Each structure stands twice: as C-alpha cells, then as structure tokens.
Amino acid sequence: MATRIPGISELSTTDLPVLKPFLPRSSPQLHTSAWLAGFSPWTGLLLFLPLMLWPFASHAAGNYTIIDAFGTLWHWIPFLLKSGFLFNVIISLFAMLIGTAAGIVLGLGQISKISVTRKISWFITQLFRNSPWLVLLFIVLLAFPFEITVFGVIIMIPDWMKAVIGLSLPIMANISEIVRGAIMSVPTAQWEAAESLAFSRQQILWRIILPQCFKRMIPPWMNWYAILTMATPLCSLLGVEEIITLSRQAMEAENNHPELLVPFYSFALGLFFIYCYPIARMTMYLERRYAVKI
Amino acid sequence: MTSKSTEVIVSIKDVHKSFGELEVLKGVSIDVRKGEVICIIGPSGSGKSTLIRCINALNDIQGGSINVCGIDVTDPKLQKLELRKRVGMVFQQYNLFPHKTALENIMMAPTLVLNEDKETVRKRAFALMQKVRLEGKENAYPGELSGGQQQRVAIARSLAMNPDVMLFDEVTAALDPETVKEVLVTIKDLAQEGMTCILVTHEMGFAREVADHIYFTDNGVIVEHGPPKTFFTKAKDPRTKEFLSQIL
Numbered sequence: 001m002a003t004r005i006p007g008i009s010e011l012s013t014t015d016l017p018v019l020k021p022f023l024p025r026s027s028p029q030l031h032t033s034a035w036l037a038g039f040s041p042w043t044g045l046l047l048f049l050p051l052m053l054w055p056f057a058s059h060a061a062g063n064y065t066i067i068d069a070f071g072t073l074w075h076w077i078p079f080l081l082k083s084g085f086l087f088n089v090i091i092s093l094f095a096m097l098i099g100t101a102a103g104i105v106l107g108l109g110q111i112s113k114i115s116v117t118r119k120i121s122w123f124i125t126q127l128f129r130n131s132p133w134l135v136l137l138f139i140v141l142l143a144f145p146f147e148i149t150v151f152g153v154i155i156m157i158p159d160w161m162k163a164v165i166g167l168s169l170p171i172m173a174n175i176s177e178i179v180r181g182a183i184m185s186v187p188t189a190q191w192e193a194a195e196s197l198a199f200s201r202q203q204i205l206w207r208i209i210l211p212q213c214f215k216r217m218i219p220p221w222m223n224w225y226a227i228l229t230m231a232t233p234l235c236s237l238l239g240v241e242e243i244i245t246l247s248r249q250a251m252e253a254e255n256n257h258p259e260l261l262v263p264f265y266s267f268a269l270g271l272f273f274i275y276c277y278p279i280a281r282m283t284m285y286l287e288r289r290y291a292v293k294i
Numbered sequence: 295m296t297s298k299s300t301e302v303i304v305s306i307k308d309v310h311k312s313f314g315e316l317e318v319l320k321g322v323s324i325d326v327r328k329g330e331v332i333c334i335i336g337p338s339g340s341g342k343s344t345l346i347r348c349i350n351a352l353n354d355i356q357g358g359s360i361n362v363c364g365i366d367v368t369d370p371k372l373q374k375l376e377l378r379k380r381v382g383m384v385f386q387q388y389n390l391f392p393h394k395t396a397l398e399n400i401m402m403a404p405t406l407v408l409n410e411d412k413e414t415v416r417k418r419a420f421a422l423m424q425k426v427r428l429e430g431k432e433n434a435y436p437g438e439l440s441g442g443q444q445q446r447v448a449i450a451r452s453l454a455m456n457p458d459v460m461l462f463d464e465v466t467a468a469l470d471p472e473t474v475k476e477v478l479v480t481i482k483d484l485a486q487e488g489m490t491c492i493l494v495t496h497e498m499g500f501a502r503e504v505a506d507h508i509y510f511t512d513n514g515v516i517v518e519h520g521p522p523k524t525f526f527t528k529a530k531d532p533r534t535k536e537f538l539s540q541i542l
C-alpha cells in the first residue's frame with residue numbers, strides 16, 4: 001500500500017466506521033478504579049473503624065491507653081496534613097503533569113511514520129512500563145545531582161522533585177500506551193476517508209483522529225492518576241517528606257509506643273481513600289458514559 | 295446525457311497489484327474520458343475496490359501505469375495531496391467524521407486543505423446539502439442520520455473539493471433497499487451534470503441506465519467490457535454470462 005499508516009493500517013482491520021471498545025494492550029484495565037469505586041462511600045470508611053479499634057483489644061492493659069494514642073494522633077494531624085499529605089498530592093500532580101506530557105509525545109512517537117522513532121518510542125514505553133516503580137525511584141534519586149549550576153547560580157534540587165521525576169517515568173510509559181491504544185481504536189477507514197480528501201497526516205491526526213478518541217483516554221488516564229497517588233508513599237523509603245515518612249517521625253517523637261502504629265497508619269490509609277475514592281467513582285462513571293456514546 | 299469530450303482523464307494501463315504473494319490485479323487497462331460514467335462490476339474479491347483505490351493512491355501498484363488529470367500516479371515523487379484534491383472518493387461505509395456535523399464534514403477539507411475562505415465554503419456547503427436533498431440536516435451529527443443520508447453527506451463532502459473525477463466503491467451496498475434509490479438519484483444527477491464518475495456497483499439497473507461503459511472484472515482481469523446495451527444483451531464470455539444470470 002502506498003500510504004501505510006505504521007502501527008495503524010497493519011493492525012486495525014475493520015472497515016466499519018465505528019469505534020471499537022478501547023483496550024490498551026495488557027494494562028490493568030481500570031482494575032484499580034473498578035475495585036476502589038466498588039465500595040459504597042460509608043462502608044469504605046467503616047472498614048477503617050475495626051482497624052482503629054484494634055489497640056483496645058491487644059493493649060488494654062498497658063498504661064499508655066488507646067485514648068492517649070488517639071490524643072497523640074489528634075495533636076499531629078495538622079502537621080501530617082500540611083507537611084505530609086499535601087506533599088503526596090503535590091508529588092502526584094506534578095508527576096502526572098510531566099508523565100502525561102511526555103507520555104503523549106511518546107505515544108505519538110509509537111505511531112510515527114519514521115520506523116526508528118517508532119522503535120525507540122516502543123522500547124522506552126516497554127522499559128518503563130515494566131520496571132518496578134521503586135527501582136525507578138531509586139535510580140532517579142541516586143543518579144540525579146543534589147544541585148545544578150545554571151549561569152553560576154547553584155540550584156538545589158529537593159528530594160521531592162526527584163521523586164516527581166521518578167514517578168513520572170512509569171506514568172509516561174502507561175500514558176504512551178493509552179495514547180497509542182486510543183489512536184488505534186479509531187478504524188483505519190477514518191484515516192482513508194481523510195486521506196482521500198487530501199488531508200495531511202498531521203491534520204488527520206490532530207483534526208480527525210485525536211478528537212474522536214480524546215474522551216476515551218480520560219478514564220484510563222484518571223485510573224493511572226489514582227494508582228500514582230497511592231504509590232506516592234513509596235517515596236518514604238527514600239526519605240522524601242510525605243505522609244508516611246512524617247507519620248514515622250511523629251511516632252518516634254512520641255517514644256514509639258506500639259499503640260500508635262495502627263491509628264497513625266489507618267489515618268493515612270483513610271486519607272488516601274478519601275482522596276482517591278471520588279476519582280475512582282468519576283473514572284467508572286466516565287467509562288460507562290463514553291462506552292455508549294462517542 | 296451530455297456530450298462527452300475525447301480527452302482521456304483517467305488512464306489505467308496494464309496495472310498489476312499484489313498484496314504480498316497474492317496478485318489481485320493482473321494487468322488491467324481502462325481509459326475514462328472526461329464526463330464519462332464507468333461502471334465496474336464483478337464478483338466479490340475480484341479486485342474492484344483495489345483497482346479504484348489505486349486511482350487515488352490509497353493503494354500503490356507494482357506494475358503498469360495510472361495517469362489521472364495529467365498526474366502520473368506511479369511517479370516516485372508523486373504529490374499525493376495534489377492528486378487527491380482532483381479525485382473524490384465515496385466509500386461503502388460512508389466514513390463520515392463522527393465528531394463533526396454534516397455541514398462541518400463538508401466544510402473541513404476545503405477550509406483546511408484548500409485554505410478557502412470559511413464563509414465561501416459555508417455557502418457552498420449549504421448549496422451542496424441542497425443538491426443532495428438534505429437541507430435542514432446541516433447540524434445533524436452522522437450518528438443522527440440514516441445510512442442513505444450519511445452517504446449523501448459523504449458525496450457532498452467529496453464534491454466540496456470540486457474534484458475532476460469521482461470514485462464510488464459500492465456506495466449503496468450497505469444501505470436499506472428503500473434508501474438505495476435516494477443515493478442513486480444523487481449520483482445520476484451528478485452524472486448528468488457531466489461529472490466523470492468511476493463506480494463499482496451491484497446495481498445493474500442503475501449501471502444500465504447511467505453508464506457509458508461497463509467493465510466486468512473477474513479474478514484480477516477485465517473479462518469483458520462494452521456499452522450497456524451490448525454488454526447486457528450480447529455478453530460473450532461464459533464468466534460474464536454466469537455472473538449476469540446470477541445477479542439479474
């Protein structure tokens with residue numbers, strides 16, 4: 001064929017002008033969101049109650065009571081929120097922003113007409129999609145310098161920024177797959193109709209193909225945001241200040257009473273639930289809506 | 295029918311086309327003069343779609359030559375976009391852009407490809423909607439239109455580029471019997487206005503009525519061709535006879 005559309009004409013075979021269900025290859029298909037959205041709002045939170053009550057049962061005899069433990073938690077909550085969870089949110093937002101921007105470029109690279117670009121984009125995508133996130137985080141944290149000098153000005157790079165880079169890599173790779181999958185879900189017939197009207201490849205992509213599959217990319221994209229947010233505590237293993245790191249430090253400051261463990265970590269778990277649950281519900285809602293109509 | 299000039303506008307000479315090992319076109323030659331209506335008929339899989347897709351370079355060819363409006367389609371430096379501005383194509387499955395209204399579907403290519411003034415194009419698009427008898431449906435999305443209506447928008451969309459040649463690939467094959475007629479009427483109007491048309495069709499009555507010349511293809515070759523009168527009544531080749539007996 002004179003006008004092969006690499007990665008598209010070869011694999012997409014239908015003649016019909018319909019959008020096929022969009023299945024990004026072998027990604028955990030909204031699995032996380034589906035699971036999370038499966039809770040009803042209150043049972044979700046109620047699940048944490050037994051956890052919180054656990055100290056009553058096991059340490060009722062100690063002189064550091066569960067009341068003390070909750071009092072301590074109460075005392076630390078503003079700090080945990082402002083200096084801790086806020087950073088989880090900030091890290092997740094920046095990582096998502098960078099990951100999305102880079103992922104779109106990489107995804108378009110995967111359907112490039114230039115075979116070298118296509119292969120390199122594919123390789124980068126697969127590499128970061130299939131690497132453990134923690135390993136990526138370690139590499140970035142250790143490989144990046146503590147400071148860079150720009151025009152004689154020394155700029156310190158805080159650890160959380162490195163964490164952003166580290167987490168944006170797997171996001172980039174997964175967004176790349178979403179973009180590629182969405183573009184491929186548009187039937188070849190749309191490309192051919194546009195080609196026969198003398199549209200250029202750029203015009204076809206930006207004016208005809210992407211507008212059709214844009215909405216379909218939103219649910220999987222949001223799904224990855226929820227996954228990313230829930231992965232931000234990984235940064236605590238690297239000493240980045242976020243909620244888990246600070247919870248540990250707070251407990252240390254409170255003489256490491258074992259009664260503190262469950263209230264503190266349950267609190268963190270609850271926060272993640274409260275933050276991610278609406279996103280998951282929204283994801284599933286949009287998924288259902290866009291599945292019916294384009 | 296309008297008088298035909300003798301100027302050959304599409305010249306297909308000994309075209310060979312293969313998909314890998316499979317040779318689909320085995321030396322096909324057709325000349326189409328300006329204003330002529332050509333119908334290509336033949337059994338499914340005989341290479342009809344492949345042939346007309348070669349004319350606007352959606353498929354490339356391995357042998358022979360194709361010349362459209364003076365543009366050599368086999369030229370390695372072929373400006374595909376220039377060729378496609380001259381050749382309109384309508385598909386079996388309409389292939390309208392689902393995220394655009396009927397009017398936007400028609401306006402897109404002239405504004406974006408030909409860089410024409412938007413208001414001029416809008417006027418032309420309204421006129422075209424009228425021409426294909428769809429006035430009032432300008433703001434409907436393809437999903438809100440019947441198959442026959444979508445196909446007429448698709449025809450208008452191609453016409454908006456002011457092509458010299460129109461290609462139709464079994465454009466009524468996916469339609470309900472009731473809506474087939476409205477599309478055929480549209481094409482007939484075009485033919486009578488002197489548009490050069492190359493049609494692949496199974497509508498024998500229509501072919502007999504509007505075609506200047508009919509080509510019967512089987513297994514990648516043209517078995518027999520001629521003007522409708524002689525073609526339908528005096529077919530000589532047994533393959534043609536068998537095909538016609540099945541379809542008529």
Ligand SMILES: Nc1ncnc2c1ncn2[C@@H]1O[C@H](COP(=O)(O)OP(=O)(O)O)[C@@H](O)[C@H]1O
Pocket residue numbers: 313316318336337338339340341342343344345
């Ligand atoms: N893109 C393609 N790749 C491989 N084989 C193809 C392709 N398109 C068509 N063919 C084959 O070419 C032959 C002719 O197809 P086609 O031109 O669509 O026939 P028709 O339109 O007459 O039914 C068929 O055997 C078909 O399977």
Ligand SMILES: [Mg+2]
Pocket residue numbers: 342343344463464
């Ligand atoms: Mg066909």
